Amino acid sequence: MTGRDLQNVTWRKSSRSSANGSDCVEVAEAVGGLAVRDSKDPAGAVLRFERDAWSAFVAGLRA
Secondary structure (H helix, E strand, O other): OOHHHHOOOOOEEOOOOOOOOOOOEEEEEEOOEEEEEEOOOOOOOEEEEOHHHHHHHHHHHHO
């Protein structure tokens, strides 16, 4: 996944983010997987996950 893959994605805030917007995580579906970023720094670092890795991460959180 490259920066170009993230140009036209739609970012969604986590339903677990705080109401005042200070602790927000955003997720986007992108070519080759999913991307995660801090909504307070949209130009900052983006974590990228393959779909299987993301599914395992979410399953671990739920367990």
